[in-house]
Structure formats: C-alpha cells, structure tokens
Amino acid sequence: MKSKITLSLFAILFAVISYSQSPNSQVGGGEFVFNSAKKPCITPAQRSEMIKNVQTNIENLQRKNQLTFSEQRRGNHPLFIWPIQKANDVSYNEVYSVFNYVDHDTGFPNQIEDYTCGARTYDTTAGYNHEGTDIVTWPFMWKMMDDDGVEVIAAAPGQIIVKHDGEFDRSCDASAPMGDWNLIIVQHGDGSVAAYGHMKNGSLTSKEVGDMVSAGEFLGIVGSSGISDFPHLHFEVLSDATFTEIIDPYVGVCNPTSVDSWWQSQRPYNDPGINAVLTHTADPIFPECPTAEITNESNQFDVNDEVFLAIYLKDQTAGSSVNLRVIKPDDTVLFDWIHDLTANYYTSWWRWNLFPDVAGEWKWEATYAGETVTHTFNVNDPLSIDENDFNQTSVYPNPFNDVIHILSPTKIANANLVDVLGKTVLSLKGSSEGITTIDLSSLSNGMYFLMLESDVNEKKTIKLIKE
Numbered sequence: 001m002k003s004k005i006t007l008s009l010f011a012i013l014f015a016v017i018s019y020s021q022s023p024n025s026q027v028g029g030g031e032f033v034f035n036s037a038k039k040p041c042i043t044p045a046q047r048s049e050m051i052k053n054v055q056t057n058i059e060n061l062q063r064k065n066q067l068t069f070s071e072q073r074r075g076n077h078p079l080f081i082w083p084i085q086k087a088n089d090v091s092y093n094e095v096y097s098v099f100n101y102v103d104h105d106t107g108f109p110n111q112i113e114d115y116t117c118g119a120r121t122y123d124t125t126a127g128y129n130h131e132g133t134d135i136v137t138w139p140f141m142w143k144m145m146d147d148d149g150v151e152v153i154a155a156a157p158g159q160i161i162v163k164h165d166g167e168f169d170r171s172c173d174a175s176a177p178m179g180d181w182n183l184i185i186v187q188h189g190d191g192s193v194a195a196y197g198h199m200k201n202g203s204l205t206s207k208e209v210g211d212m213v214s215a216g217e218f219l220g221i222v223g224s225s226g227i228s229d230f231p232h233l234h235f236e237v238l239s240d241a242t243f244t245e246i247i248d249p250y251v252g253v254c255n256p257t258s259v260d261s262w263w264q265s266q267r268p269y270n271d272p273g274i275n276a277v278l279t280h281t282a283d284p285i286f287p288e289c290p291t292a293e294i295t296n297e298s299n300q301f302d303v304n305d306e307v308f309l310a311i312y313l314k315d316q317t318a319g320s321s322v323n324l325r326v327i328k329p330d331d332t333v334l335f336d337w338i339h340d341l342t343a344n345y346y347t348s349w350w351r352w353n354l355f356p357d358v359a360g361e362w363k364w365e366a367t368y369a370g371e372t373v374t375h376t377f378n379v380n381d382p383l384s385i386d387e388n389d390f391n392q393t394s395v396y397p398n399p400f401n402d403v404i405h406i407l408s409p410t411k412i413a414n415a416n417l418v419d420v421l422g423k424t425v426l427s428l429k430g431s432s433e434g435i436t437t438i439d440l441s442s443l444s445n446g447m448y449f450l451m452l453e454s455d456v457n458e459k460k461t462i463k464l465i466k467e
Contacts, residue, residue: 029310081263083135102257108123118269143295164180271314324337
C-alpha cells in the first residue's frame with residue numbers, strides 16, 4: 001500500500017508565500033504566418049515535365065495492358081476523402097489548416113479569386129496562379145515533419161501513375177532556385193488524376209507506378225520538398241484530356257471547373273477549430289526555417305511552478321471567442337473566462353500563465369466553435385516523500401558529511417536539492433551514464449530534500465541530513 005508523508009510545516013509555508021496567479025493577467029501568442037514570400041508551388045518547366053511524365057507513364061502502362069482506366073469503363077468523377085491524417089502517436093486534436101485554394105482569376109499580380117469569390121489564394125508577378133489546395137500542418141510544422149506526424153493518404157482509389165522521391169525537403173532561401181518536389185500522382189476511374197506534392201524525402205509508399213491504392217491508403221509524410229519553405233501538402237486535380245485543365249474540387253459560385261463538389265463531405269471555407277490545448281514550461285520557440293520548433297511541452301510540474309497554458313487554433317474568426325477553464329484536482333473550477341478574438345487568422349496561438357498551488361491532476365480546457373478539448377497535466381508536491389515510487393533507489397551515507405552516492409536500477413537523469421525553506425540549492429542534469437555521485441561538501445549542516453528523476457520520468461524525494 002502506498003504511503004505518503006507530507007511535510008506539513010513546509011506545505012503551510014508555501015501556502016503563505018505563494019498563490020495561483022489569474023491566467024488572464026498575461027497573454028502571449030498571436031498569428032502565425034506562412035509563405036510570406038508567395039513563391040509558386042511549381043514552375044512552368046516543372047509542370048510541363050510533370051504532365052509529360054503522366055502522359056509517358058500512361059502510354060507505357062497501356063502498352064503493357066496494365067492501365068486500369070479505360071474509356072469503356074469510365075466512371076463518374078471521384079468523391080474525395082480528406083487527403084491527410086494525423087499519425088497514431090500524435091495526441092493533438094487536429095493537425096492542419098487550409099492556407100490556399102485554387103486561384104480562378106487568371107490575371108496577375110494581386111488579381112485573385114477562390115471558389116467562393118474570396119481571396120484565400122495567391123498569384124505572383126511572374127504570372128503564376130495557384131492551382132491546388134495548400135494544407136499546412138499546425139502546430140509545430142517542422143517538428144511534426146521530423147516526427148512523421150502528419151500522413152498523406154489517397155483521397156480516392158486509383159492507380160499510381162507518377163512517383164518521384166529523393167528530393168531535398170528543407171529549402172528555405174526564398175530568393176534561391178528550389179528543386180523538384182517529392183510527388184505521387186494517382187489516376188481515378190474517370191481518368192482524372194490527383195497530385196500530392198511537397199512530401200518528405202524518403203517517406204513515400206513502397207508501392208510503384210502501376211500499383212493500385214485504396215482511399216485512405218498511406219502515400220507519404222507531409223513535407224517541404226520542391227518550392228516550399230514550410231511543410232504542407234499541395235493537393236491538385238487535373239482532367240484527363242491533356243492533363244492541363246485544373247479541377248477545383250470545391251463547389252462554389254466562382255469555381256467554373258466543376259458544377260458539383262468532388263468531396264464526399266465538403267469542408268467549410270472557413271472551418272474554425274482547436275488544433276491543440278497544451279501545457280508548456282516556457283513559450284514555444286519558432287525558429288527560422290528549417291529549424292524544428294522547440295515546443296517546451298510538458299505535462300509534469302511541481303507545486304508553484306509556472307505553467308504556460310496555450311491553445312492553438314485554425315481559422316480564428318474575428319468576433320468569436322474561446323471559453324477557457326482551469327480545473328483543480330478536486331474538480332472545482334479555479335478560473336473560467338472568455339478570450340475574445342478580434343482578427344481573422346488562418347493559424348494562431350494564445351498563452352496564459354498559471355501557478356498551481358496544490359498537487360494532483362489538473363485540467364486545462366478550451367471550448368471554441370462548438371468543440372471542447374480538455375488537456376490534463378500533473379502537479380507534484382516536491383516536499384513530499386513517496387515511499388513506493390522509485391522504490392529501489394537509495395542514497396548513502398545518510399546522514400552524510402561531504403559526498404553522497406546514489407544506488408538506482410534506472411539511470412538518474414535529474415537531481416534537485418531543496419533546503420527546509422523550499423529554496424533550490426543545487427540542480428544537476430545527468431550525463432549519458434546518469435548521476436551516481438554528488439559532492440555536497442559546501443553545504444551547511446542541516447536537513448535537505450533530494451528530488452531525483454529517472455530517465456523514464458520516475459520521481460522520488462529523499463530526506464537528507466548533513467552532519
């Protein structure tokens with residue numbers, strides 16, 4: 001049976017000198033902007049080469065009687081499922097936001113019109129009009145790319161017509177030429193093809209040209225190959241005559257390419273939602289492309305630690321609001337407030353601060369656009385001694401004079417020493433071998449508390465006496 005000895009004197013002391021700060025007393029975060037350089041996803045030369053590869057590979061498959069599509073069996077156009085999904089080990093609520101739709105205004109520059117007659121697209125001074133749907137990963141796009149966190153899947157069943165892999169996927173110099181993208185193109189039963197571009201180098205399916213894929217089948221990982229300075233999927237649909245006619249899969253009054261939707265369930269033009277509700281030890285760091293973000297995510301804190309409470313949104317809508325709550329371990333609501341959103345952002349994040357005053361499992365909760373996401377985090381009491389956790393770890397000699405030695409079946413990753421007033425007097429991080437010896441010769445005589453953490457997040461606090 002687990003027994004827990006609480007040092008009541010120190011608990012009372014901390015209760016007197018610390019308190020939980022109102023989380024809406026400090027706000028950080030804001031909009032996150034992608035593709036500020038507005039470079040095209042593909043050059044005219046690259047597009048010509050892509051179409052040539054489609055035509056050549058179709059002819060080769062026909063010659064071998066391996067092409068699945070035929071005029072005699074031509075079906076209706078496909079109905080797409082969403083072409084990305086989060087990997088199984090990703091705990092975020094959602095991992096994307098749509099950044100650009102197809103530009104239906106052939107003029108340029110700054111003459112843009114998406115399928116709703118809106119301006120959620122772009123063109124360039126060189127005459128490029130965006131010809132697909134850009135789905136960006138959010139939050140922490142580079143980290144999720146490195147962790148294989150967002151998968152590209154087949155939006156409809158079909159036959160692989162083009163597969164190209166091996167291209168560099170971390171190009172960032174917007175002024176420099178960029179190479180080809182890692183790409184898969186799938187042909188459907190009506191003869192149309194869908195291109196999945198910018199995928200991560202080396203991530204593409206092991207299937208080859210001529211192989212069949214089913215709807216929802218893994219094709220690769222969202223990456224940043226080709227003309228791209230942030231991880232995203234460029235999803236583009238072409239008709240089957242010469243493969244030069246762009247099909248916008250979204251039905252809308254300003255889409256002349258289709259009279260009905262090519263989606264099984266067309267998602268809203270503006271689709272506000274919560275991508276993640278997280279806790280951090282500090283604000284996340286978003287370095288310059290292509291360095292992965294330092295997320296500073298954590299679900300483990302001590303009483304009176306500063307907890308950074310953050311939410312990550314897609315399609316933030318001006319005039320809307322988020323209801324936020326902090327719930328204590330006894331299920332009482334410590335804070336319940338409204339955060340008003342005053343601008344339209346495709347991707348945004350917001351942060352508050354909390355100093356939890358009691359140990360246990362806390363809840364950090366956000367409600368937005370009719371959806372509630374709850375994140376739990378643990379707060380530990382550093383001035384408690386748990387006799388069963390990390391049970392086989394011991395320290396000798398105790399009492400001690402100068403040096404103590406740690407015996408543990410698992411590696412000690414961190415050690416913190418706290419005096420009787422709760423002040424940290426020593427903090428150590430272990431090497432690859434862990435912490436086995438600590439020199440405490442400089443300390444005054446008295447009682448201390450040694451807080452140990454293993455490399456598998458086990459924790460134990462040991463009372464020490466220096467004589």
